[in-house]
Amino acid sequence: MSKRKIVHVVGARPNFMKIAPVMRAIERLGCAEQRLVHTGQHYDFSMSDVFFTDLGMPRADIHLGVGSGSHAEQTAKVMVEFERVCLEQKPDMVVVAGDVNSTMACAIDCAKLRVPCAHVEAGLRSFDLDMPEEVNRMVTDRLCEILLTPSADGDENLRREGTPEERIFRVGNVMIDSLLAHLPKAKATASPARLGVEPGRYALLTLHRPSNVDDRRVLGGLLDALAQIQLVLPIVFPVHPRTRKRLDEFGLGPRVAAMKALTLCEPLGYLEFLGLTSQAKLILTDSGGLQEESTALGIPCLTLRENTERPITVAQGTNTLVGRDPAVIVSEAKRVIDGHGKAGRIPELWDGKASERVARVLRDWHRV
Ligand code: UD1
Secondary structure, rough: OOOOEEEEOOHHHHHHHHHHHHHHHHHHOEEEEEEEEEEOOOOOOOOOOOHHHHOOOOOOOEOOOOOOEEEEHEEEEHHHHHHOOOOHHOOEEEEEEOOHHHHHHHHHHHHHHHHOOOOOOOOOOOOOOOOHHHHHHHHHHOOOOEEEEEEEEHHHHHHOOOOEEEEHHHHOOOOHHHHHHHHHHHHHHHHHHOOOOEEEEEEEEEEEOHHHHHOHHHHHHHHHHHHHHHOOOEEEEOOOHHHHHHHHHHHHHHHHHHHOEEEEEEOEEEEEHHHHHHOOEEEEOOOOHHHHHHHHOOOOEEEEOOOOOOOOHHHHOOOOEEOHHHHHHHHHHHHHHHHOOOOOOOOOOOOOHHHHHHHHHHHOOOOO
């Protein structure tokens, strides 16, 4: 019997660390011929290329070069280009990951072309349709035939939406596979020293959600909180391109510059960033992935959002939802700094072996 042909899709920064271990696990099983497609949703060196080197990932076989645009433009461009890829490559299966526009666009193509599509990180829900990612998650999960979930809440969400049981496969968290595999190398990068902070004595901050950075008042409020926190604990802030643009547009540069213990830097590669995450005292973020990574590392995380699609990080891990009220953010940060942060535990199947389970599911799957 000839090998199955699997096409994997990556597009934006949070996809790379999810697809890399899955491709490696399939390679080890030797059960498929693999191709990698990069949609080009993220295109800067620091948002894309550096991850391929850091994660030891093969270069993309096909690059769609879609770039930035409105949601409709970006989604439509990916759909047009990826449809062509499917018609040319004739994959037996497509693998998409996470919740970015590229994920949904390719899942729609597959559904129309009747190509089986597997979704890595299925079932997560914030129940907040103000988040563009929530639309992407819902549409992707409705259309994919193989739903690979990281945790039991994912299974429950899918069941509640009427997903047939035979589509749901709980495999655990593939991103934690990448984290555990790269942790020693990441620590060896000594990224805290490069950014002028001491291991265990700084907070790491990321901010990029449109709901936090696209509104001047909200972003200004978050800066008020940071101004207080940096007085007691230095903060390192790798700045996402979207956020950099907004800080400039809103004329907030001088306020940021006035905070002496807030260090801004460009977006970092996977290893340098994990080096910073793993040695932080506190993590402040609105990212989905970082909520999981901090739980896996046992480092207290304050999530600057009103909700999360990753409730297990709050129920079992080190995550606390603090919203965007500056007073609440500052008081919760001080609790952590005083040593009262959550200890948490590692959720089931976040064990570094999730991608092996994904590979076995994909090898054994047949359309019923
Ligand atoms: C996207 C994802 C989000 C994910 C985030 C991680 C969607 C809907 N959103 O958001 O889920 O958490 O990636 O970063 O898919 N830009 C650059 N260089 C780049 C990429 C982007 O300068 O390499 C700038 C562009 O001006 C662009 C803006 O950042 O317009 C936003 O990029 P986009 O891909 O549209 O969304 P993100 O905010 O990055």
